[in-house]
Amino acid sequence: MASPAAELESRAVESSSRWAEFRAWITQPGVLCSTPVLLLLLIGFLAPLLVVVGYSLMPPRTFDFGHVPTLENFISIVNESYYRSFLWAFGLACITVVLLLIICYPLAYGMAKLFGHWAHLLTLLLVIPLFVSENIRLFGWVLFLIKRGVLLGALESWFGIGADSMLYSVPAIVLGLVYVYLPFTLFPVMLGISMVPRDVTEAARDLGASRWQVFREIELPLAMPGILIGAMLTFVLSLGSLAESKILGGQAVIMIADDIETAFTFGQNWPLGSALSVLLILLVGSLVLYVLRRLDLDEILGRR
Amino acid sequence: MKFNRRRFLKASCATAAAFTAPGFLAHTAHAAREKELNILCWEGYNSDEVLDPFRKSTGAKVQAESGTSDPDMINKLRAGEINVWDVINVNQPWAREQMYPEGLIKALPRDKFEPYMENMMEAFKPPYKWALSHDGKDLIGMTQRFGPFNFVVNTDKISRETAEDEGFDLFNEASNAGKFGILTYDNWNIYHMCVGAGVDPFKKHTDAEIDAFEQTARKWFKGAKLLTDDLVQMNLALINGEIDLYCTGGTYTASPARFDGATNIRGITPARGPMDGKGGIVWVEVTSVVNNPQVSPLAEEFLHYVQQPEACHAVAFSEGTYNPITQMADSKVFSQFTKEELDAIQWDTLEEELSRAVDYNINPDYDRMDVIYNAAKREA
Numbered sequence: 001m002a003s004p005a006a007e008l009e010s011r012a013v014e015s016s017s018r019w020a021e022f023r024a025w026i027t028q029p030g031v032l033c034s035t036p037v038l039l040l041l042l043i044g045f046l047a048p049l050l051v052v053v054g055y056s057l058m059p060p061r062t063f064d065f066g067h068v069p070t071l072e073n074f075i076s077i078v079n080e081s082y083y084r085s086f087l088w089a090f091g092l093a094c095i096t097v098v099l100l101l102i103i104c105y106p107l108a109y110g111m112a113k114l115f116g117h118w119a120h121l122l123t124l125l126l127v128i129p130l131f132v133s134e135n136i137r138l139f140g141w142v143l144f145l146i147k148r149g150v151l152l153g154a155l156e157s158w159f160g161i162g163a164d165s166m167l168y169s170v171p172a173i174v175l176g177l178v179y180v181y182l183p184f185t186l187f188p189v190m191l192g193i194s195m196v197p198r199d200v201t202e203a204a205r206d207l208g209a210s211r212w213q214v215f216r217e218i219e220l221p222l223a224m225p226g227i228l229i230g231a232m233l234t235f236v237l238s239l240g241s242l243a244e245s246k247i248l249g250g251q252a253v254i255m256i257a258d259d260i261e262t263a264f265t266f267g268q269n270w271p272l273g274s275a276l277s278v279l280l281i282l283l284v285g286s287l288v289l290y291v292l293r294r295l296d297l298d299e300i301l302g303r304r
Numbered sequence: 305m306k307f308n309r310r311r312f313l314k315a316s317c318a319t320a321a322a323f324t325a326p327g328f329l330a331h332t333a334h335a336a337r338e339k340e341l342n343i344l345c346w347e348g349y350n351s352d353e354v355l356d357p358f359r360k361s362t363g364a365k366v367q368a369e370s371g372t373s374d375p376d377m378i379n380k381l382r383a384g385e386i387n388v389w390d391v392i393n394v395n396q397p398w399a400r401e402q403m404y405p406e407g408l409i410k411a412l413p414r415d416k417f418e419p420y421m422e423n424m425m426e427a428f429k430p431p432y433k434w435a436l437s438h439d440g441k442d443l444i445g446m447t448q449r450f451g452p453f454n455f456v457v458n459t460d461k462i463s464r465e466t467a468e469d470e471g472f473d474l475f476n477e478a479s480n481a482g483k484f485g486i487l488t489y490d491n492w493n494i495y496h497m498c499v500g501a502g503v504d505p506f507k508k509h510t511d512a513e514i515d516a517f518e519q520t521a522r523k524w525f526k527g528a529k530l531l532t533d534d535l536v537q538m539n540l541a542l543i544n545g546e547i548d549l550y551c552t553g554g555t556y557t558a559s560p561a562r563f564d565g566a567t568n569i570r571g572i573t574p575a576r577g578p579m580d581g582k583g584g585i586v587w588v589e590v591t592s593v594v595n596n597p598q599v600s601p602l603a604e605e606f607l608h609y610v611q612q613p614e615a616c617h618a619v620a621f622s623e624g625t626y627n628p629i630t631q632m633a634d635s636k637v638f639s640q641f642t643k644e645e646l647d648a649i650q651w652d653t654l655e656e657e658l659s660r661a662v663d664y665n666i667n668p669d670y671d672r673m674d675v676i677y678n679a680a681k682r683e684a
Binding site for chain 2: 061063064080081082084085139146147148149165167168246247250251254259262265266267268
């Protein structure tokens with residue numbers, strides 16, 4: 001056993017070596033260069049989140065932090081029917097992701113492997129609408145689908161078919177979500193598919209693999225990081241979406257983002273809105289962390 | 305998110321407000337505010353038609369932001385932005401019942417402003433209750449825009465007479481389920497659902513009355529074909545035949561459609577109802593000077609400016625929605641309006657509608673009803 005003096009000395013050496021390590025770390029050019037951005041993120045990103053968390057612990061309908069923290073808001077969320085809004089948001093987000101993967105995989109495959117120069121044109125066609133506000137694009141759909149609008153009006157006047165309105169329903173919301181978030185699934189999936197080396201699929205075919213086997217055992221696993229990122233991006237965005245259910249769905253169902261907006265505006269209950277936001281952030285955050293743990297970003301970005 | 309000019313202005317103002325927030329402003333001398341004015345208002349007062357001539361004549365930097373509801377704007381002052389804003393424009397009860405007693409707004413010089421009130425429409429001449437403090441001594445704001453706010457019908461489907469006669473019962477009738485929309489201005493919806501349940505919204509309610517409100521709220525949300533907080537979308541659905549009527553609406557929401565030529569879209573004030581026999585509600589905006597410790601001297605000047613005939617017309621017919629104003633009794637103001645404009649704001653029946661409406665007021669059970677309302681909306 002070491003004497004107390006020796007122990008003290010070894011502790012001092014240890015702490016000074018830790019300090020030296022920290023100094024070496026902090027004086028790295030990379031760390032120094034990223035300090036301004038890190039500070040900005042800390043102030044601009046983390047601080048508002050902390051304010052939201054702080055408000056979620058304040059009594060309902062208060063507007064400052066000078067109160068004893070309480071879990072009242074979370075309790076009322078559990079007691080009220082907010083689970084419906086969470087379930088609708090999660091359900092619609094899942095349906096959107098599944099539909100988009102079915103639509104985007106073949107399209108992305110074509111763009112990555114088959115279309116050649118045409119892929120650029122297609123990319124452009126998909127990207128250009130992103131410059132137009134989402135609400136305006138959705139309102140375009142309203143004019144297309146509304147009674148006596150472009151579609152139903154034409155059907156009625158040309159063929160005498162008087163169809164019922166297609167708006168203000170759950171399928172209309174799904175249409176909006178699929179339409180708006182298509183590029184967010186398509187491009188990551190395309191990236192994933194383009195990462196599959198042609199040699200590998202050719203080798204598999206040479207060794208007698210069927211098309212299905214090549215797809216299932218070679219292409220799908222190798223493209224999985226892109227597919228997962230696309231799916232995750234779409235899922236998170238759909239979960240927080242508001243415009244689709246409001247504009248196309250006529251609020252046929254209330255999604256969680258709508259409840260949060262109501263609490264902050266007409267409800268004037270900032271603590272309740274904050275508590276709903278914190279729950280949503282926790283749910284989405286844990287999901288994203290779970291998926292990211294299964295992914296190697298360096299590999300996707302081709303750094304290894 | 306919609307990114308139109310109003311939202312852009314709103315975002316810019318919010319950013320500007322953040323930078324002029326208490327910490328920054330504390331060091332600003334009063335003199336430095338002689339050339340700036342911050343207005344918290346319902347949309348319209350923040351339009352360039354209204355503000356540009358004032359900016360030009362004063363050379364001041366004028367910024368205006370609109371809110372989603374009266375409490376939304378008032379809570380901004382309560383949350384510490386009393387140092388930011390100079391003028392606040394909200395509906396009639398708030399100045400007298402809450403903002404003045406809480407010291408959020410200050411009194412106006414009566415000798416300077418009451419002469420304007422003498423020229424207003426009969427119902428708004430002094431002593432006008434909502435422009436005065438409780439003891440009747442202080443003038444706390446000036447009225448301008450107003451409008452009956454109840455429900456809107458397509459008169460090709462439901463005649464004005466039928467609508468006025470049946471009132472909010474139209475939304476209770478099973479045969480109208482799937483034929484109406486709800487414009488989700490939550491606070492107004494709550495008042496109208498009370499009226500639909502045969503309950504006066506502006507008094508303390510018994511449990512039985514709250515139950516009646518809940519049943520009506522659930523029935524209306526179940527029967528509604530469309531919910532939206534966008535009046536353009538709602539009018540479009542009404543014009544295209546998706547719906548025959550919508551509730552929470554009036555001159556304010558019907559006027560843009562009427563001004564575009566759809567004169568079959570009409571705001572309705574029910575002939576009778578549970579509010580001392582009356583079935584309609586009317587809102588009147590009261591514009592006050594904020595009790596800002598370093599209030600801009602332009603605040604009062606702005607209140608004078610919006611009483612001038614051209615400015616009155618600009619306020620009534622600024623972008624978005626069109627509304628009657630209390631100054632229309634003055635012939636110099638009235639002559640600013642064209643026949644089409646008068647038709648858009650239903651001038652022909654305005655006085656009659658006013659006589660059938662009670663003043664918008666504070667609902668003492670709002671918080672309780674708001675929880676029920678939102679649950680009914682989610683669970684429909």
